[in-house]
Amino acid sequence: MHDTEMQQDRTGIVRKILRFLSGMPFSFALLVIILAACAAGSIIPQGKTLSYYFDAYGATKGGLLIGLKLNDVFHSAWFLLLAGLLCLNLILCSISRFGKVLAAFRKTKHFGLWGSWLTHLGLLLLIVSFAAGQFLAKEEVVYGIAGSTQPLGRTGLMLTIDSFNVSLRDDYTVEQYTAGLTVTDKEGRTVSGEASVNHPLDAFGYSFYQDSMGWASWVDIFKDGQLVKTDLICAGEYTGPDELPALALFFNKFYPDFGLDENGYFTSKTPLPNNPYCLYGIYYEGSLISMNITEPGAPIDVHGYSFVMRDPTEYTLIVARTDPAAPAAAASAAILIAGLVLAFYVRPWEEKRRKENGSAADKD
Amino acid sequence: MDQLLTKTENISFMAALVAYLVTAAAYFFYAVAKKEWARKAAYGLMCLAFGLQTVSIVVRGFHAGRLPLTNQYEFANAFAWGIALCFLIFVRKYKFDVLGTFIAPVIFLIIGYASMQSREIHELMPALQSSWLGFHVSMAIIGYGAFGVAFGVALAFLIRDTFPGSLAGIPNNETLDRIIYRAVALGFLFLTLCMVTGAIWAKKAWGTYWNWDPKETWSLITWLIYAIFLHLRLRKGMTGRKAAIFAVAGFLCVIFTYVGVNTLIAGLHSYK
Numbered sequence: 176m177h178d179t180e181m182q183q184d185r186t187g188i189v190r191k192i193l194r195f196l197s198g199m200p201f202s203f204a205l206l207v208i209i210l211a212a213c214a215a216g217s218i219i220p221q222g223k224t225l226s227y228y229f230d231a232y233g234a235t236k237g238g239l240l241i242g243l244k245l246n247d248v249f250h251s252a253w254f255l256l257l258a259g260l261l262c263l264n265l266i267l268c269s270i271s272r273f274g275k276v277l278a279a280f281r282k283t284k285h286f287g288l289w290g291s292w293l294t295h296l297g298l299l300l301l302i303v304s305f306a307a308g309q310f311l312a313k314e315e316v317v318y319g320i321a322g323s324t325q326p327l328g329r330t331g332l333m334l335t336i337d338s339f340n341v342s343l344r345d346d347y348t349v350e351q352y353t354a355g356l357t358v359t360d361k362e363g364r365t366v367s368g369e370a371s372v373n374h375p376l377d378a379f380g381y382s383f384y385q386d387s388m389g390w391a392s393w394v395d396i397f398k399d400g401q402l403v404k405t406d407l408i409c410a411g412e413y414t415g416p417d418e419l420p421a422l423a424l425f426f427n428k429f430y431p432d433f434g435l436d437e438n439g440y441f442t443s444k445t446p447l448p449n450n451p452y453c454l455y456g457i458y459y460e461g462s463l464i465s466m467n468i469t470e471p472g473a474p475i476d477v478h479g480y481s482f483v484m485r486d487p488t489e490y491t492l493i494v495a496r497t498d499p500a501a502p503a504a505a506a507s508a509a510i511l512i513a514g515l516v517l518a519f520y521v522r523p524w525e526e527k528r529r530k531e532n533g534s535a536a537d538k539d
Numbered sequence: 540m541d542q543l544l545t546k547t548e549n550i551s552f553m554a555a556l557v558a559y560l561v562t563a564a565a566y567f568f569y570a571v572a573k574k575e576w577a578r579k580a581a582y583g584l585m586c587l588a589f590g591l592q593t594v595s596i597v598v599r600g601f602h603a604g605r606l607p608l609t610n611q612y613e614f615a616n617a618f619a620w621g622i623a624l625c626f627l628i629f630v631r632k633y634k635f636d637v638l639g640t641f642i643a644p645v646i647f648l649i650i651g652y653a654s655m656q657s658r659e660i661h662e663l664m665p666a667l668q669s670s671w672l673g674f675h676v677s678m679a680i681i682g683y684g685a686f687g688v689a690f691g692v693a694l695a696f697l698i699r700d701t702f703p704g705s706l707a708g709i710p711n712n713e714t715l716d717r718i719i720y721r722a723v724a725l726g727f728l729f730l731t732l733c734m735v736t737g738a739i740w741a742k743k744a745w746g747t748y749w750n751w752d753p754k755e756t757w758s759l760i761t762w763l764i765y766a767i768f769l770h771l772r773l774r775k776g777m778t779g780r781k782a783a784i785f786a787v788a789g790f791l792c793v794i795f796t797y798v799g800v801n802t803l804i805a806g807l808h809s810y811k
């Protein structure tokens with residue numbers, strides 16, 4: 176007697192908890208917190224270095240902010256938990272409503288009845304697909320000049336940049352960046368094609384995106400008139416003789432069409448290599464000992480070495496991405512939209528018809 | 540030819556700007572004087588302004604050789620156009636002209652904002668050369684237009700609720716309430732489509748469909764607010780004053796997503 180009473184009590188509590196978790200008050204609470212989290216995540220700059228937050232917000236506020244993970248809201252454990260609870264809420268409420276919707280549908284054959292149910296299903300699947308994408312998506316970055324071949328990170332694929340072309344309009348604005356690519360897998364199969372902005376190349380489960388570009392330069396290093404090293408570096412990179420690692424040339428910036436602007440600063444008059452100059456710095460034991468511009472081909476003599484920057488070339492930066500969950504996300508979005516159309520536009524029409532037929536419309 | 544097109548666009552745009560201002564005044568007069576001829580005049584003016592604005596958009600699209608939906612000016616102009624379009628549809632359907640008293644000033648403010656932006660036609664950078672962008676922005680225009688109408692109706696509701704008998708020829712509360720709901724539902728569907736087409740475009744251009752950038756995040760916030768509205772209404776029977784206040788808040792959020800995110804949040808970052 177006593178035992179079954181307790182059991183009833185317990186199932187009563189479980190039932191109450193389940194009802195709460197599947198109920199709308201719980202959804203409202205979750206949605207409002209998620210909303211506030213989104214607002215915080217959009218107003219507070221995300222993903223900066225920790226010192227940034229201490230500088231911008233002070234020691235206490237900055238510390239609090241980092242402690243609460245407000246510097247990376249959308250990847251924080253508590254945001255994930257909120258999303259998880261919303262999913263739980265959606266699952267429970269969909270399960271509990273399924274029977275009722277089905278029964279009503281059997282009676283009336285109104286497809287509109289499925290509208291809100293499908294909307295929630297689509298949303299649930301969309302959240303799950305997005306979350307799966309966060310864990311499953313992979314990204315590899317490669318940059319190089321036309322003619323170069325390199326391994327694509329950990330994918331086992333090789334990427335050859337066959338060509339790279341920047342098409343300019345008459346006013347020198349960029350019309351398109353286009354890279355000709357060949358991707359080779361471990362078995363030696365290849366896929367070739369073009370990747371341009373808004374038109375990625377698909378190969379072996381990855382999409383290859385033309386991301387950005389810059390200038391690279393060959394550097395020949397001579398010692399006593401002998402060539403000791405040839406290297407290709409991009410603007411922002413270093414090179415130096417292997418025997419004297421303390422000595423380095425830093426390729427600062429490239430001016431394809433060098434000139435001075437109205438304030439006397441270095442500038443490039445056009446993006447075309449009409450009058451190319453490189454801005455470089457020479458470092459010795461970590462400190463800058465000289466900085467200057469040089470024409471390609473002119474020697475830069477220092478510490479018995481001679482650096483020659485030559486043949487400046489545009490390089491392209493290619494990003495390869497894969498998100499195995501993206502098709503699921505697309506399908507979920509389609510379900511969500513279909514659900515909305517049913518909920519808003521199939522149902523009222525039927526309600527109207529029901530009213531016109533004179534039957535007592537059973538309102539929700 | 541170029542000059543002619545620029546001139547036509549400028550003249551029709553400025554004329555539309557002025558016409559919307561006059562329309563707003565005419566609707567205000569109608570709301571106060573409650574004369575039938577004033578209603579007809581205001582409606583005629585609204586149609587004229589809408590026509591002129593349509594000309595300016597079409598001419599610009601023809602001139603640029605693309606959908607004119609890519610920079611601040613073009614989008615603000617289209618945004619105002621979308622609200623005017625939704626308004627004209629709703630007025631015809633619900634015979635609810637006083638709504639113009641609230642909608643016309645909103646349209647005027649937005650087209651006024653457009654008039655402060657540069658009207659120069661620029662060629663598009665590669666990332667913007669996508670037909671998904673066209674879909675994306677078109678969906679936004681319809682969605683925002685519908686939310687704008689809900690906002691106007693909600694204002695009318697709140698004013699009449701506060702000052703009974705103040706507005707002429709305005710439908711009963713139940714009808715207003717239904718219009719607000721229908722407009723929000725339409726807006727919600729198109730906001731959803733806007734976000735989905737935007738995600739597809741982002742995937743094509745950058746390889747990830749959702750990046751939590753402030754604009755995306757604020758459109759999600761807007762979406763959640765309207766989702767809460769729909770549920771409160773459906774399940775908790777939220778109608779009348781509360782629903783109207785929600786519709787106003789939702790639209791403020793729309794405006795913030797559109798203008799505020801660019802200016803305020805970007806500004807916050809750059810000042811720090």
Ligand code: HEM
Pocket residue numbers: 197198199202206261264265268291292294295298515518519539763766769770773774
């Ligand atoms: C952001 C999340 C959500 C969105 C976008 C959403 C969307 C919708 C939509 C569009 C409708 C139809 C509204 C109408 O016909 O006016 C609806 C109805 C409904 N939603 Fe949600 N929903 C969400 C979350 C939830 C959650 C978490 C629950 C769980 C309790 C829930 C429970 C319901 C119920 C019970 C209805 C009424 C169904 C009916 O009578 O047809 N919703 N929802």
